[in-house]
Amino acid sequence: MSxxxxxxxxxxxxxxxxxxxxxxxxxxxxxxxxxxxxxxLIRAPWTDMPARLAEPEVLAALRLSLVTATAATALSxxxxxxxxxxxxxxxxxxxxxxxxxxxxxxxLPPVVGGVALLLVFGRNGIVGSWLDETFGxxxxxxxxxxxxxxTFVSMPFLIVSVEGALRGANEGYEEAAATLGADRWTxxxxxxLPMIAPGVAAGAVLCWARALGEFGATITFAGxxxxxxxxxxxxxxxxxxxxxxxxxxxxxxxxxxxxxxxASLRERWTAAP
Amino acid sequence: xxxxxQSEPDRRPGSEVRETDSGTxxxxxxxxxxxxxxxxxxxxxxxxxxxxxxxxxxxGAGKSTALRALAGLESLSDxxxxxxxxxxxxxxxxxxxxxxxxxxxxxxxxxxxxVFQDYLLFPHLxxxxxxxxxxRRQGLRRAAARARAAGWLDRVGLGDMGDxxxxxxxxxxxxxxxxxxxxxxxxxxxxxxEPLAALDARTRLDTRAELHRHLTxxxxxxxxxxxxxxxxxxxxxxxxxxxxxxAVQEGDAESITARPRTDYVARLVGLNLYRGxxxxxxxxxxxxxxxxxxxxxxxxxxxxxAPSAVALFLKRPDGSPRNTWRATVSGIHxxxxxxxVQLEGPLRAAADVTxxxxxxxxxxxxxxxxxxxxxxxxxxxxx
Numbered sequence: 002m003s004x005x006x007x008x009x010x011x012x013x014x015x016x017x018x019x020x021x022x023x024x025x026x027x028x029x030x031x032x033x034x035x036x037x038x039x040x041x042l043i044r045a046p047w048t049d050m051p052a053r054l055a056e057p058e059v060l061a062a063l064r065l066s067l068v069t070a071t072a073a074t075a076l077s078x079x080x081x082x083x084x085x086x087x088x089x090x091x092x093x094x095x096x097x098x099x100x101x102x103x104x105x106x107x108x109l110p111p112v113v114g115g116v117a118l119l120l121v122f123g124r125n126g127i128v129g130s131w132l133d134e135t136f137g138x139x140x141x142x143x144x145x146x147x148x149x150x151x152t153f154v155s156m157p158f159l160i161v162s163v164e165g166a167l168r169g170a171n172e173g174y175e176e177a178a179a180t181l182g183a184d185r186w187t188x189x190x191x192x193x194l195p196m197i198a199p200g201v202a203a204g205a206v207l208c209w210a211r212a213l214g215e216f217g218a219t220i221t222f223a224g225x226x227x228x229x230x231x232x233x234x235x236x237x238x239x240x241x242x243x244x245x246x247x248x249x250x251x252x253x254x255x256x257x258x259x260x261x262x263x264a265s266l267r268e269r270w271t272a273a274p
Numbered sequence: 275x276x277x278x279x280q281s282e283p284d285r286r287p288g289s290e291v292r293e294t295d296s297g298t299x300x301x302x303x304x305x306x307x308x309x310x311x312x313x314x315x316x317x318x319x320x321x322x323x324x325x326x327x328x329x330x331x332x333x334g335a336g337k338s339t340a341l342r343a344l345a346g347l348e349s350l351s352d353x354x355x356x357x358x359x360x361x362x363x364x365x366x367x368x369x370x371x372x373x374x375x376x377x378x379x380x381x382x383x384x385x386x387x388x389v390f391q392d393y394l395l396f397p398h399l400x401x402x403x404x405x406x407x408x409x410r411r412q413g414l415r416r417a418a419a420r421a422r423a424a425g426w427l428d429r430v431g432l433g434d435m436g437d438x439x440x441x442x443x444x445x446x447x448x449x450x451x452x453x454x455x456x457x458x459x460x461x462x463x464x465x466x467x468e469p470l471a472a473l474d475a476r477t478r479l480d481t482r483a484e485l486h487r488h489l490t491x492x493x494x495x496x497x498x499x500x501x502x503x504x505x506x507x508x509x510x511x512x513x514x515x516x517x518x519x520x521a522v523q524e525g526d527a528e529s530i531t532a533r534p535r536t537d538y539v540a541r542l543v544g545l546n547l548y549r550g551x552x553x554x555x556x557x558x559x560x561x562x563x564x565x566x567x568x569x570x571x572x573x574x575x576x577x578x579x580a581p582s583a584v585a586l587f588l589k590r591p592d593g594s595p596r597n598t599w600r601a602t603v604s605g606i607h608x609x610x611x612x613x614x615v616q617l618e619g620p621l622r623a624a625a626d627v628t629x630x631x632x633x634x635x636x637x638x639x640x641x642x643x644x645x646x647x648x649x650x651x652x653x654x655x656x657x
Contacts (some may be wrong), residue, residue: 136573176347177394179381181459182411191407 115221166200328510467638
């Protein structure tokens, strides 16, 4: 395979002009994608940045965002990896339907997801009323609701990523483990999971980043209570109404986190064979 | 995690007593039937404990399918697998199938060790932990499992390689780790899928000799799947040749090399083979030709002779009781120190001649020659 690649690749690529019809839109697109970020950096109130970062509302929102996004990622791992395994390694009736259902949250507007969550987990919802009557637990407009909203929109990213890793992994290793006396759970835990670890990690990072930026489902299902359900994106939106500079600071923090995540993902991707 | 396994002390290696119900001898007894579309594998096989059998056959003959079916990685369409008197697999009787109740034991509880063709050493574990993987699953504690693994690595001569990852091992070393990993579970049946195919010629020679030593020391049954007759002859006590999913010939090295029964086997052992009808000293071949043979025989028969028994002449030889026929040279290529000449004509045959003879006869493709074989050089045996 590699020899073919070497043979077909020209020794030295001839320098040829890029057609203007491609170059011009490409440059405009590039500017469109980067200028807002540059604008953010230019308009940032760098001098009183430290003071603003230390404001209790900012810290509370940041802390809540990090904790809930991490919790949502953990929940997605616990529930999503088994789903990915079922999709990739077992053959059950309706598997196509399940895969289609899983991709729905990927394309569904998050606000709609939030409404749907509210209908199920709300006080009068199917699950919500039962939880309320049996345990006295109310989910909407709590931090738990934030985690659920984030999990709903971000778990599909993890599932898709892990399923891809599972399909790419050589099942021969799992057969070898079985002949050595490992039952299916041990095979998964001791062989499959360590081998697809890079894929799981990439999926978890994607999932975490998506959860961190989650806005629509959160504000619909969990509301916007500072310290309890007000995550960073919500705080940015709120700050924008009254204090532009605060919104810029909060945005910069989110931007920094995103860039760090992207960098760590790139490392993964370039390290992969 | 292995609580379930620990509660089965009989699975612990060493404590196993090779005793079987109804006095059946320990070892493998199986009838494998696997149907996959057009392909059908139908193989009856018995391998005694301590015996090594080679499944020899061309690519696509069903060797690997048989091996996977034995290991429980492929389901049977019909038949059964019994190991040391314990039934591992039985397909509920269909028309003409084997009688008995349906039974299926998953791979992890079969006590069948497999050395895979591409070894499949776990890339995330070092050599020691690869070998310790099986003993761990049998309920040994980490330290005990590692101790056993270290012992096996020592036995295959890799005692100092325990901390190497599979990627850091050479092909020959990886092969030995894979063997150690399979043997460390003390399997009642060891399966080896083309164990030497991935090695270069030099490594192959050393590894083959070492593998033979370990197979001799293995107390359970062993099956080696290979398409290389040399591997089969060197490693196994008995050969089963399969073509198109069926056993076409079975026997020890001597009987197979002396009396091939299919063109494939004849090619493997390097003999010219023909079918015909024998009447006394004469065997009438399917073509027009009749061969004179030394041993008298009657009925359907095979006639075989070595390429080195064929002599080539430009003019028809006379005198001694030879079989002679006119042939056309269709190809010449090196074969060891000699040259192998492919002959077409009433009898398609290979002849080994010295380079000097080729020069003297000025042999070249398309040339007409006379071929001759002494009656005493032709072996005839019933089909």
